[in-house]
Amino acid sequence: MRCIRVLAIQKLCIILASRLFRSIMVSIPLIHWSDGINKPEKRSNKRFMRSLLLTAICVVIMPLSAFGNSAFEQWVEKFKAEAVGKGISASLVEEAFQGVEPISRVLELDRKQPESRMTFVDYRKKIVSTRRIQQGRKMMAQHRALLVEVGLRYGVQPQFIVALWGIETNYGKNTGGYDVVEALATLAFDGRRSRYFRTELLNALRILDARHISLEKMKGSWAGAMGQCQFMPSSFLKLAVDYDGDGRKDIWTTPADVFASTANYLAQSGWRGSQIWGRRVQLPSGFHVKMAGMKISKPLHMWQKSGVRKADGSDLPVASLNASIVLPDGKGGPAYLVYNNYRVLMRWNRSTYFATSVGLLADAIAR
Numbered sequence: 001m002r003c004i005r006v007l008a009i010q011k012l013c014i015i016l017a018s019r020l021f022r023s024i025m026v027s028i029p030l031i032h033w034s035d036g037i038n039k040p041e042k043r044s045n046k047r048f049m050r051s052l053l054l055t056a057i058c059v060v061i062m063p064l065s066a067f068g069n070s071a072f073e074q075w076v077e078k079f080k081a082e083a084v085g086k087g088i089s090a091s092l093v094e095e096a097f098q099g100v101e102p103i104s105r106v107l108e109l110d111r112k113q114p115e116s117r118m119t120f121v122d123y124r125k126k127i128v129s130t131r132r133i134q135q136g137r138k139m140m141a142q143h144r145a146l147l148v149e150v151g152l153r154y155g156v157q158p159q160f161i162v163a164l165w166g167i168e169t170n171y172g173k174n175t176g177g178y179d180v181v182e183a184l185a186t187l188a189f190d191g192r193r194s195r196y197f198r199t200e201l202l203n204a205l206r207i208l209d210a211r212h213i214s215l216e217k218m219k220g221s222w223a224g225a226m227g228q229c230q231f232m233p234s235s236f237l238k239l240a241v242d243y244d245g246d247g248r249k250d251i252w253t254t255p256a257d258v259f260a261s262t263a264n265y266l267a268q269s270g271w272r273g274s275q276i277w278g279r280r281v282q283l284p285s286g287f288h289v290k291m292a293g294m295k296i297s298k299p300l301h302m303w304q305k306s307g308v309r310k311a312d313g314s315d316l317p318v319a320s321l322n323a324s325i326v327l328p329d330g331k332g333g334p335a336y337l338v339y340n341n342y343r344v345l346m347r348w349n350r351s352t353y354f355a356t357s358v359g360l361l362a363d364a365i366a367r
Contacts, residue, residue: 109223165229165259176219203237206233212249212250282310292326326338
């Protein structure tokens with residue numbers, strides 16, 4: 001908030017200064033050719049007035065800019081002291097904050113509100129595209145031996161590892177180009193969610209201090225999510241895996257670490273390797289939307305009894321599973337019967353759009 005306020009005040013001062021000097025210039029008597037002033041002198045006069053106006057605006061703005069930078073610099077100094085006090089290398093802290101400044105684009109993205117809500121059907125077409133499915137199958141074939149090995153070790157079906165990889169970073173191609181320390185420092189200083197991002201910033205420094213990644217290579221999203229599986233620093237410290245045994249948990253460039261870290265996240269969140277995520281279903285006429293949602297969980301035989309059927313109209317499977325009905329687009333939209341693993345996907349990203357798309361992409365990749 002402090003960054004935004006300073007920028008707003010600066011803009012206001014520019015407007016006021018411009019209006020003030022426009023009024024002054026209008027009040028100055030006009031120079032006529034008959035006054036004996038030649039053309040070069042007239043141009044010089046205009047240049048002088050423009051310079052005067054620019055100087056005045058700078059005089060107004062510079063103290064405010066200095067105030068804004070000073071506030072951030074003071075915050076950084078206090079944070080650096082805190083980081084060192086928590087056992088992070090002083091030299092690493094100094095290096096990490098060398099030249100760090102608030103990133104205005106990060107603040108814009110943090111506050112960005114979509115003008116209209118995309119329907120799930122449109123979201124699904126975009127996320128579970130034919131191209132992404134084909135690329136997922138190609139990646140599955142390319143890394144099959146490793147994915148099967150990781151899947152068996154953590155009890156996670158390989159297609160779900162690949163689906164998350166594909167949706168998060170397009171199979172490692174789009175991992176984000178923001179300096180993680182600078183982005184997190186911007187959000188921690190801002191004040192809107194400062195406590196959360198302050199903790200993430202400390203954790204990012206711990207990752208650097210442990211030499212899992214170099215400072216110049218620690219890139220991520222505007223919110224600080226890192227690597228091909230887009231872990232926040234706290235998730236990295238808890239769940240990232242050094243699967244290839246080289247001493248570094250490299251979720252940026254090492255497929256083995258990326259896959260194992262993803263699988264470990266799911267396993268630690270309660271994934272069940274013997275179950276699927278869910279399926280699309282038909283709802284009976286008169287189905288009340290109040291019966292939908294993750295808070296309502298019933299055994300499969302109860303949903304069968306109430307008239308819920310598979311998408312092709314056949315009976316639900318006979319299994320000792322509890323399930324919930326999810327309607328991403330609300331009444332009239334597609335309906336899904338979801339199980340425990342869907343809840344795990346919701347822990348990764350608390351969005352029914354996201355969780356359902358991961359399940360659908362995983363199914364398509366495995367076909």
